[in-house]
Amino acid sequence: MEQVKILLAEDDANLGLLLKEYLIAKNYNTTLCEDGDKAYDEFLKNPFDLCIFDIMMPHRDGFTLAKDIRLINSEIPIIFLTAKSMKEDVLEGFKLGADDYMTKPFSMEELLVRIEAVLRRTAGVKPENNQEEFKLGRYTFDAKKQYLVDGDNTIKLTTKESELLKLLCNNVNKVLERNLALKTIWSDDNYFNARSMDVYITKLRKHLKEEPSIEIINVHGKGYKLIM
Amino acid sequence: MEQVKILLAEDDANLGLLLKEYLIAKNYNTTLCEDGDKAYDEFLKNPFDLCIFDIMMPHRDGFTLAKDIRLINSEIPIIFLTAKSMKEDVLEGFKLGADDYMTKPFSMEELLVRIEAVLRRTAGVKPENNQEEFKLGRYTFDAKKQYLVDGDNTIKLTTKESELLKLLCNNVNKVLERNLALKTIWSDDNYFNARSMDVYITKLRKHLKEEPSIEIINVHGKGYKLIM
DNA sequence: ATTATGACTTAACAATCTTTAACACACAAG
DNA sequence: CTTGTGTGTTAAAGATTGTTAAGTCATAAT
Numbered sequence: 192m193e194q195v196k197i198l199l200a201e202d203d204a205n206l207g208l209l210l211k212e213y214l215i216a217k218n219y220n221t222t223l224c225e226d227g228d229k230a231y232d233e234f235l236k237n238p239f240d241l242c243i244f245d246i247m248m249p250h251r252d253g254f255t256l257a258k259d260i261r262l263i264n265s266e267i268p269i270i271f272l273t274a275k276s277m278k279e280d281v282l283e284g285f286k287l288g289a290d291d292y293m294t295k296p297f298s299m300e301e302l303l304v305r306i307e308a309v310l311r312r313t314a315g316v317k318p319e320n321n322q323e324e325f326k327l328g329r330y331t332f333d334a335k336k337q338y339l340v341d342g343d344n345t346i347k348l349t350t351k352e353s354e355l356l357k358l359l360c361n362n363v364n365k366v367l368e369r370n371l372a373l374k375t376i377w378s379d380d381n382y383f384n385a386r387s388m389d390v391y392i393t394k395l396r397k398h399l400k401e402e403p404s405i406e407i408i409n410v411h412g413k414g415y416k417l418i419m
Numbered sequence: 420m421e422q423v424k425i426l427l428a429e430d431d432a433n434l435g436l437l438l439k440e441y442l443i444a445k446n447y448n449t450t451l452c453e454d455g456d457k458a459y460d461e462f463l464k465n466p467f468d469l470c471i472f473d474i475m476m477p478h479r480d481g482f483t484l485a486k487d488i489r490l491i492n493s494e495i496p497i498i499f500l501t502a503k504s505m506k507e508d509v510l511e512g513f514k515l516g517a518d519d520y521m522t523k524p525f526s527m528e529e530l531l532v533r534i535e536a537v538l539r540r541t542a543g544v545k546p547e548n549n550q551e552e553f554k555l556g557r558y559t560f561d562a563k564k565q566y567l568v569d570g571d572n573t574i575k576l577t578t579k580e581s582e583l584l585k586l587l588c589n590n591v592n593k594v595l596e597r598n599l600a601l602k603t604i605w606s607d608d609n610y611f612n613a614r615s616m617d618v619y620i621t622k623l624r625k626h627l628k629e630e631p632s633i634e635i636i637n638v639h640g641k642g643y644k645l646i647m
Numbered sequence: 648a649t650t651a652t653g654a655c656t657t658a659a660c661a662a663t664c665t666t667t668a669a670c671a672c673a674c675a676a677g
Numbered sequence: 678c679t680t681g682t683g684t685g686t687t688a689a690a691g692a693t694t695g696t697t698a699a700g701t702c703a704t705a706a707t
Contacts, residue, residue, distance in 0.1 A: 196530055223649090242668090278529065280528050281477065281532070282529065285532035285533065286532070286534065289536060290536055291519070291536070300510055301506065301509050301510065304509070304514070306511035307513070308513055308516075308517060309540070312496075312518065312537075312541055335592070336636070336646060349639070349664055349665080350637075350638050350641075350664080351639070352469060352664095383667070386666085386684095387665070387686070388668075389664080389686085390665085390683085390687090392684090392689085393685065393686060400453065400653080409683090411673085411674060411683070411684080412675090412682090412683070577653085577654055577655080579653080580654095611657065613659090613693095613694095614657075615656055617694060617695070617696085618655085618656080618657095618695090618696080619655090619695095619698090621695060621696060624695095635696090637664090637693085637694065639663090639664055640665085640693070640694065641700095648707100649681070649682105649706100649707080650705100651704100651707085652701085652703105652705075653703090653704100654701105654702090655701085655702085656698085656699105656700080656701070656702095657700070658697105658700085659696100659698085660695105660696090660697090660698080661691080662694080663692100663695085664692085664693070664694085664706085666692090666703075667688105667689085667690075668688085669686100669687090669692090671684100671686085671687105672683105673683080673684070674681105674682085674683075674684090675681090675682085676679100676681090677678105677680105677681105677701075
C-alpha cells in the first residue's frame with residue numbers, strides 16, 4: 192500500500208502547519224515548504240503525487256512555481272489555494288493546468304474531498320495500485336477480499352474487522368487515534384461505538400495471536416498502535 | 420477529435436439556456452433538461468462524456484440524480500452547480516463522486532476552465548453507457564443478451580439475475596447499496612424485495628463459483644460488493 | 648381447457664455480524 | 678490508597694444475511 196505524497200507550498204506558517212498536520216493525519220505523506228523557491232527545490236529532489244500551492248508567496252509565487260513545475264512534469268495534479276478570488280486569477284490558474292482552485296477561507300474537509308476527487312481521476316492513469324495487500328509477519332492481509340492468510344489457513348474477516356485492521360496497517364507503529372477510527376469506520380464516535388471498537392480490537396488480537404512479532408497495543412486515552 | 424457530449428440539468432430556464440448556448444458556442448454538444456427525471460431518461464437514451472447538474476430541481480434533485488446515474492456508470496465525471504454553499508452539501512456532493520462543485524453565482528469562463536480541467540484528467544475514459552459486456556475473470560457477461568459465458572459453456576441468466584449482476588459490474592470494487600439496487604431493479608425497497616435480492620445474490624454466487632478471483636461479498640447493513 | 652415450465656416471491660430456519668451488557672482489570676490523578 | 682475513567686474480555690441479545698424449498702403467477706405447450 193503506497194502512500195500518496197503531497198507537496199504543500201504555503202508561506203503562512205499557521206495555516207501551513209495546520210494543513211500539514213491534517214493531511215498527515217489523513218494518511219497523506221505531506222511536505223511543507225514556506226516559499227516557492229524551497230518548494231521548487233523540494234520538487235526536484237523528491238517525487239510527488241500532488242501539489243498544493245498558495246498563490247501569494249515570497250521568492251516565487253504559486254503561478255510561477257506551477258509554470259516551472261509544468262516544464263518538468265506536465266501531468267502532476269496541482270491545486271491552488273488563495274485569498275484572491277478575482278476571475279482573472281482563477282482563469283490564469285486553470286490555464287496553467289490546475290486541477291482545482293480553492294478560495295480562502297475553506298474548510299479542511301472540503302480540501303480533503305477535492306484532493307480525493309483529483310486523485311481518483313489521476314489514479315486512473317495507472318490503474319494497478321489498487322492492491323491493498325499487507326504483510327503482517329507470517330500473515331498476509333488482503334483488505335480488498337477481507338482475507339487474513341496464514342500459510343494454508345485462510346481466515347475470512349468481517350467488514351468491520353477488515354476496515355479496522357486496514358486502518359491500523361496504514362498507521363503501522365503510529366498511534367491510530369480512537370476518534371479518527373470511529374469517525375472513519377463507524378461515522379460517529381459515541382460511547383457505544385467506542386466499546387464496539389474495543390470488542391473488535393480483541394477479535395483482531397485473537398486472529399493475530401500466532402505471530403508474536405505483531406501486537407496491537409493500547410495507548411491510554413489516545414487509541415491503538417499496531418507494532419511490528 | 421470527437422465532440423464532447425454534455426448532459427446539463429438545470430431547472431432555471433434562463434440560466435439553463437444561457438449555459439447551453441455558451442457551451443455549444445465552445446463546441447460542446449450540450450443537451451439541456453429542465454428537471455432530474457428528464458435528465459435521467461436522457462442519460463439512459465444517449466451516451467454522454469460529462470454531466471453538469473443543478474442540485475435543487477423539481478422531480479429529482481441533483482444529488483439523487485447523480486446517485487442513480489452512478490449506479491449505471493461509476494466513471495462519468497459530474498460537476499454540481501448550486502446556490503447552496505453549505506459545507507455538508509459540498510461534502511455530500513463529493514461523496515457521490517463529484518469532480519467539481521461550483522457555487523452560484525459563477526462566471527461562465529470559470530465553468531469552462533473547470534470543465535476543461537476535469538476533461539483533461541478523464542481523457543481516454545470512453546462513455547460506457549452502452550457497455551453491455553463485462554469481463555469477469557474466465558467469464559464474459561453479456562448483459563444485453565443475458566448470457567454468462569465460460570469458454571464453451573453458456574449460462575442463460577434470468578432478467579433479475581442479469582440486472583443485478585449488471586449493477587454490480589457497474590460498481591466493481593465498490594459497495595452497491597441495498598436500497599439503491601432495490602429502487603433500481605425492484606422499484607421499491609421493502610423487506611420482501613430485500614429478501615428476494617438476497618436470494619438472487621446466492622444464485623449469482625453459484626453461477627460465478629468457478630472463478631475464485633471473483634467474489635460477491637456482503638457489507639453488513641450496507642449492501643454488496645463485487646470484487647475482482 | 649389442462650398441464651407443464653420457468654421466473655420470481657415468500658417462508659422457514661440456520662448462520663453470521665454487530666452491538667450492548669456485564670464484570671474484571673489497568674491506569675492516572677489526587 | 679482511593680477514586681474515576683479507560684480498557685480487556687466474554688457472553689448474550691438483536692439484527693442482518695445465507696440458503697433451501699415451497700408457493701404464486703404468468704406463459705407456453707399439449
